[in-house]
Structures are given as C-alpha cells and as structure tokens.
Amino acid sequence: MTVVAVRAEQIRTLYRQSPWTAALNPINAAIVGAVLWSPPRGALIVAWVAATAIAASIRPLLRALYFRQRTPGQALARWGVLYTAAAGLSGLLWGAGSVLLYDPHAQAANLILVFVIGGMATGSAGTLAYYLPAFACFAAPTILPLAIRIFLEGDRLHMAMATLGVLYGTALAVIATNTNRAVTTAFRLRFANDDLLARLSQAQISLEEANRTLEERVQERSNELKRQSEALEEARRMESLGLLAGGVAHDFNNLLTVILGNVTMLLDRPAFAAEGGDALAQIGEAARRSASLVSQLLASSRRQVRNPRVVDLNAIASTTHKLLSRLIGEHVELVVALHGGVLQVEADPGQLEQVIINLATNARDAMPGGGRLTIETDSLAIEAGDPAVPPGIEPGPYALLSVRDTGVGMDAETRRMAFHPFFTTKEIGQGTGLGLATVNGIVTQSGGRVFVESEPGKGSCFRVFLPRVKGSVASDVPVAFSAVASHPATILLVEDEPMVRAVASQAMAGAGLTVIEAANGEQALEQAAAHKGPINLLVTDVVMARMGGPELAKILKADRPEVRVLFVSGYSREAEIPPADLVAGIDFLEKPFTPQVLVDRVSRLLAAGPRPPTDEGVSAAPDEAFNPKL
DSSP, rough: HHHHHHHHHHHHHHSOOOOHHHHHHHHHHHHHHHHOOOGHHHHHHHHHHHHHHHHHHHHHHHHHHHHHSOOOOGGHHHHHHHHHHHHHHHHHHHHHHHHOOOOOOOOHHHHHHHHHHEEEEEEHHHHSTTSSSHHHHHHHHHHHHHHHHHHOOOSSHHHHHHHHHHHHHHHHHHHHHHHHHHHHHHHHHHHHHHHHHHHHHHHHHHHHHHHHGHHHHHHHHHHHHHHHHHHHHHHHHHHHHHHHHHHHHHHHHHHHHHHHHHHHHHTHHHHHHHHHHHHHHHHHHHHHHHHHHHHHHHHHOOOOOOEEEEEEEHHHHHHHHHHHHSSSSSSEEEEEOOOOSSOOOEEEHHHHHHHHHHHHHHHHTTTOEEEEEEEEEEEEEOOOOTTTTTTTSSSSSEEEEEEEEEOOOOOOHHHHHHHHHHSSSSSSSSSSSSSHHHHHHHHHHTTTTTEEETTTOOOEEEEEEEOOSSSOOOOOOOOOOOTTTSSOOEEEOOOOSHHHHHHHHHHHHTTTEEEEEEEEHHHHHHHHHHHSOOOOOEEEEOSSSSSSSHHHHHHHHHHHHOOEEEEEOOTTTTOOOOOOOOTTEEEEEEEOOOOHHHHHHHHHHHHSSSSOOTTTOOOOTTTTTOOOOO
C-alpha cells in the first residue's frame, strides 16, 4: 500500500459518481436565471446559463472517456487534474454569475441566489470530498465572489451576511477535510485488509497441502479469524466515525457558537432586527438545526457530551408525553402506561428525552396510514440464566422502557442494520439514518442496552434496559434572579478560540459582570495571580493546547477555594471533567450556546449557595441571592 495507490483510489471513486450530479449545475442555473430575469439582462442571463450547461457537460464527458479505456494507476493523476479543472470551471462560472447577477435591491431574488450558491457548495462537500483539490477548486470560486460582492455593499447587515458566508464556507472546508481523512483511512484499511486476507488464504492453502489431517482445525481457525476480522472492521469503522464526529463537533460547535451569539446580539439591536430580522432568524434556526445534527452524530458514535445524574425514568417519560402528543399527529393513537413506582437511573435527562422522541418518531414513520404507539415503563430484576432476557444483559435491577408500534415492521436484514449510523430505509432527503444510531449510542453510554423485536407486517417493539441505581433524584437548584449592583461578580473567562471568547465576554459584560479574558490555562493563571481582588467564577473551555480546563480549575481552586467553575465544551472526549454539582460550585455548559443561555447558567451557578467574599472581605448571608443584572 502506497500513497500513490490511495490517491488513485480517490480519483477512481470521484469518477464512479453518477453523471446526474453534474446535471444539477445547469438546472440550478436555469432556476436562478428565471428568478433573476429582466429584459435588460436577458442576454447576459442566457449566456451565463448556457456557459454553465456547457461547463457541466465536461464532467460526464470525462467520465465516459475514463471508463472507455483501462487507465493504469500511474496515469490517474492526469485524470485527477482534468476533473479538478472541470470542477473549477463550473465554480468560476457560478462565482462570476453570482457577482454579475446580484441585485442588492431585489431581496427575494437574492435569497434564492444565496440559497442555491450555499446548496451547491454544500453538495460539493459530499460529492467532491474524495479528492480535495476538486472540492477546493469548485467551492472557493463559488462562495468567495458572492461573499465579497455582498461585503462591498458596505452596510452592516450585508457585511454580517458576507462574514457568515465565509464562516459557512470555512465550516464546509473543515467537513470536507475530515470526510476526506476518514475516506483515506478507509482506503488504507481496505488495502491492508486485502493484503491480510491474501496472506491468510495462502497460509491456509500451504497448510492444506502440507497435512490434510489438519483440515478441520484449519477450518475452525479460519472461521475464528473471519469473526475477528469482522469485529475488527466494525471497531475500526466506529472509531473512524468517532474521530470524524469529534473533529466535526470540536470545530463546528465553535463556529455555531459564534454564529448563534452574533445572530442573537444582532437581533437585540432594533436597527438590525427591523432591516434583516427574518434573515437573521433563519440563520439562527439553521445554526440550531446544525447543532442538533452534530449532537446526533456524536451520540451515534458514543462520544456525546453527557451530564449524567440520578433521574426518574417515569418523570422523563411523562414530561416527554406532552410533546409527543403534538409531534406524532392525530392519525396515531398514543398510549402511555407507566410503572407505579419510581424508576431511578443514572443518565443525562436531556438525552433520555431524545431517546424517547427518536423511538416515537421512528414508530410514527413506520405507520404512514395510522396505528397505535404504546410507550411503557417497568421494573425488572434480572437473574443469571433467565431465558427470557436478551443476551448481553448482566444480572441485576433494571428499568425497562418499551416503545411498540403497529407499523410495517422490519425484516431480518433491516433489524441487523437498524442501529448502524447512516442506515435508513427512507427515501433520499427524508432521513439522516442517525435516529436509532443516536438511541443506541445514548443508551450504551448510560450503561444500558437496546434491542428490537420486529417482523414484516407485525409492527416493531424497541426495549431499552437501563440499570437502576440508588440515591436521590436530582433536581435543579431554584434561582431567584435579581440585580445586585452593590456586589459585582468577577469572571475569569478562558477560551482558546478568539471568536467564541469574544461572544462570551460581550454577553457577560453586557449583563453587568466584570470579565477577565485569557486564551489558555497558563495565561489564565498569570491573570489570576495579577488580579488582587476576588474571582467569583471560572468559565473555561475543557480542551485547550496549553493546559486544559480541568487542570486549570484544580490549580486555581487550590489557591482560591471559593471560586466556582463552569466548564464549557462541545466535545469532551479527550479530558475528564468533574460531574456537575451546583452545591459544590461546578457546572457544565455544552456548545453551541446563545448569550442568554450562558448568562443564565452563570447566574444559576453564582446564585447557588453562599456568596463568595467581596473585595472588602465581607461574606453575604447564605440565603441572599447572588446574580448579575439580566
């Protein structure tokens, strides 16, 4: 296996794509041209649409020529250059068209233009990510000219939109790079696996020729190796997905935090809200949906950030029931049967709600003509050797969540693949294939197991086993928010991403808090040593290059025991953090977040328990509220 072989496989995969993907260019161009049509620009629009169609036809032509001849590996580099040039030509035409046809006074038409440009760039992150030069040559000239054109309008709304466009393009580049890295790793693993299987086959032949009497033992050995190879391949696949999910979450959640923060602050300004409120609201909603997809991707690869605590499964199911009655529609009868007692489990309550919602919506989609959805909870005491219990369940007390539907059911192959990430039986564009994978990831992270029982035409039943635990069910500490101008709070903010740090600092400063900023843990310790007054709260990112958040908090609390800590992260797989405990002055906030959510979480943490000493060394009464101005 060599770098050349991997590169050759990337180019082959590029050419194996359907030629219909290129047809989207002239179709989208025709739609944009029709929307932007005006008699004075008619000739220009027709010429641009025609040029786009001609450029798009080059890629199917190259594909036909590529498959018409047997191309050796050494000559594939030339085909990669040709495909990249064709993609770059299409990108240049889109960039030129967007600049020439953009009309700052036609907002509705421009929305279609921006939407199509964004869609074409997003599509290229999937179809061209196999070969990064092709992606870069298409995406860069597609996005940047329009962003520059919008930026040159000069007003703040257009400048903000242009900046968000550049951030969006950057996010697509990160996603394409991570996808390319995962695909390259998969190619390398495949070559290595092929070589391993070839060696195993040769060894098996040699053994059979040397001694026929060992045939049974060799066969047993081969079967075992096959099972191990499948298990190893599955583990590698999940690890690759986990690495991809972690990389996307770390970078994407930072970008989404910046987008959500700036959109929120722009909407708080009457001038921006009046002029572009709808557009900003759509950007915020798109960012929130993106955050939900990232969260599902992390959960499916079992790398989601968790905030576990002891909760009552019945209470979670009862709360979710109110939402489900509106979510599943009137054509489905919803039946909820809860166990009479308290079912205490240790899990993240938000993730448990996500499990129930995902299972319920999956059941709803399996009953397009209507039916019955039944949600049940029960308490089980599983004993060793119980034949009624699925394999892999250890003996002990369990809380059981069952979600049953009367839908179309699943065959054996669908049941086998049901929990695999990105597997879906729905039509393209109707589902991500992450719903059941997310359920499996959350349940597994919570120490439980999920099983499915289903047959075609007989509906499905998903059973979730969660270990029961002892202890008190956690509840949020009630906080009475009030302005305490006479007792200001000082916050040490530590975040290595400058844009995220700026959003967080502006949000807290706007709430009347004094903010000390630091770019990493080492700088934070220097700032703390130089600050003579008290530091009431440390707000720190978890993973940073120069001293992470947990280590920083440990050192700072050794010198300032009264300081409270709010850990912030979108992906904390690399570092262990203490569990959230408001009484102990520790909490966790998951990225992405809005400025209001950050201020609310800071307020709750500062208000929990006695107030830390002020600059004069006077402690507040234990029951006195301690909150910034909201």
